Amino acid sequence: MDKNTRICIIGGGPAGLSAGMYLEQKGYENYTILERLDRVGGKCWSPHYNGRRYEMGAIMGVPSYYAVEDVEKFCGITHDGPKLNRNYKNAKGDVIEPFEPKKNILKIPRLLKMKKQVKKLGELLETKYKGYDLNGHRGVAEGRYDGYACTPGRERVQGENPNLKDLCLPFNKFCEINGVELTQDIWIGPYTSFGYGYFDEIPAAYVLKYLDFQTTMNFVKVNLWTWKEGTQYIWEQLNAHLKNPARLGSTIEKVDRRDGKVYVTVNGVVEEYDKIIVTAPLHIPGKRADGQKGMDEYFDVRDDEKELFSKIDYERYDVQAVLTKPEDHPEISYYVFDNMVKEKLGHLMVYYRRWKDEIDQVITTYALRKHKDMEEIPYETCRQMVQDDLKTMHNPAKEVINEWSVYYFPHVFSEDYSAGWYDKVEAMQDKYDTFYAGEIMAFGDMDETAEYSRELVERFF
Numbered sequence: 001m002d003k004n005t006r007i008c009i010i011g012g013g014p015a016g017l018s019a020g021m022y023l024e025q026k027g028y029e030n031y032t033i034l035e036r037l038d039r040v041g042g043k044c045w046s047p048h049y050n051g052r053r054y055e056m057g058a059i060m061g062v063p064s065y066y067a068v069e070d071v072e073k074f075c076g077i078t079h080d081g082p083k084l085n086r087n088y089k090n091a092k093g094d095v096i097e098p099f100e101p102k103k104n105i106l107k108i109p110r111l112l113k114m115k116k117q118v119k120k121l122g123e124l125l126e127t128k129y130k131g132y133d134l135n136g137h138r139g140v141a142e143g144r145y146d147g148y149a150c151t152p153g154r155e156r157v158q159g160e161n162p163n164l165k166d167l168c169l170p171f172n173k174f175c176e177i178n179g180v181e182l183t184q185d186i187w188i189g190p191y192t193s194f195g196y197g198y199f200d201e202i203p204a205a206y207v208l209k210y211l212d213f214q215t216t217m218n219f220v221k222v223n224l225w226t227w228k229e230g231t232q233y234i235w236e237q238l239n240a241h242l243k244n245p246a247r248l249g250s251t252i253e254k255v256d257r258r259d260g261k262v263y264v265t266v267n268g269v270v271e272e273y274d275k276i277i278v279t280a281p282l283h284i285p286g287k288r289a290d291g292q293k294g295m296d297e298y299f300d301v302r303d304d305e306k307e308l309f310s311k312i313d314y315e316r317y318d319v320q321a322v323l324t325k326p327e328d329h330p331e332i333s334y335y336v337f338d339n340m341v342k343e344k345l346g347h348l349m350v351y352y353r354r355w356k357d358e359i360d361q362v363i364t365t366y367a368l369r370k371h372k373d374m375e376e377i378p379y380e381t382c383r384q385m386v387q388d389d390l391k392t393m394h395n396p397a398k399e400v401i402n403e404w405s406v407y408y409f410p411h412v413f414s415e416d417y418s419a420g421w422y423d424k425v426e427a428m429q430d431k432y433d434t435f436y437a438g439e440i441m442a443f444g445d446m447d448e449t450a451e452y453s454r455e456l457v458e459r460f461f
């Protein structure tokens, strides 16, 4: 592609900003990033309280966050945040140690079986499911893998593997057919409590591409990255180092694609581009309408886009930032496994204490209130349930200082995944001078979205 191509990027989150970085590194400097908010970072949102930053969105990374590492190198920053630590409570608020055999004598046979199954799953992923952990979903539904290895060098890899079709199944079914059901006890912590849905509804591909074996072991060993100034800082720094920083406060009223050009109406002015990269939600509300602006509200969506993007579902993940009285302050972050089942939809699943040495700090709480087959729990109800749960946990909130309900983890369900949703969308890349990126194309975390942008630039520019 001509290096002078005029490229419009919608969204100043990890996907959009890293698309700008990778384009720039490849010699494309004629790009414009349009961000509707007055800040960059998207779901990496780290507000200030008492001189320190707390996390309303993304919190952590793992050592295999190679795209995030690219950004760190580009900006000369590093993951210098507080060490994460956690413990577990049951729904009654008692501290438990579910994986400690000495504390669970009666559960020893189950724990031993689980350990064996984790080992077995690790072996299966290396052999039977070779190619499972590439970024993005190209070819999976057809039993192929095609992409870049999840290694620092990201070598190009391609191959046939019909077993990969099993990844279209919901994760609980995938575990069942492989005789590794108990591994869900380990995977559920960094999956469901992090807002990515329940194992009976989410295709295994999402679970295992995000929580590949190595990443899961990093979670188990708490070998995790955080940033002192918050995850938003990564993207603020990137934005500050780009030749063309994001244009904040950009309201896009219309996108018209015709005659090989893309006309974008921004804050009342029509701008002309050659190509557009969309990292904003591709979602088209349809029957799952929820007030989130759909792509069809400002794009000249075509029939194929409409058909595919109306299949996208999402999670509703609610975060509250609370203060507690000093005597009620949690000693550490806690996971509440009992609440990570759909029957406990809307309850507190995890709460995060960021700094070890400071009592007067913000605690953030996390709850899911949506499941494929169930009625969505109203926001206010869920908010109250979480506060009641905090009381049960012996850490009542004295004040809520911030809160939001996030349009989270866009995905498709097994039926559409196995019908080749991803290959159909991939075949549409550049069809309307438009490239689709962001969370839906890989997975809803900082690294997978940034890595997808890297690959998009590698493949098409």
Ligand SMILES: Cc1cc2nc3c(=O)[nH]c(=O)nc-3n(C[C@H](O)[C@H](O)[C@H](O)COP(=O)(O)OP(=O)(O)OC[C@H]3O[C@@H](n4cnc5c(N)ncnc54)[C@H](O)[C@@H]3O)c2cc1C
Binding pocket: 010, 011, 012, 013, 014, 015, 016, 034, 035, 036, 037, 040, 041, 042, 043, 044, 056, 057, 058, 059, 060, 061, 250, 251, 252, 279, 280, 281, 317, 319, 406, 408, 437, 438, 439, 443, 444, 445, 446, 447, 449
């Ligand atoms: C509570 C929570 C916890 C999380 N924890 C982690 C974690 O620990 N580790 C991790 O890696 N990830 C975590 N994530 C996920 C991670 O933050 C996201 O996956 C990542 O930010 C996605 O990047 P993105 O650029 O695709 O989308 P986003 O971050 O959503 O950014 C999209 C951007 O596009 C802008 N935009 C949207 N529509 C328009 C429009 N029409 N015009 C212009 N701009 C528009 C938005 O304002 C936003 O800035 C968490 C997220 C949340 C909410």
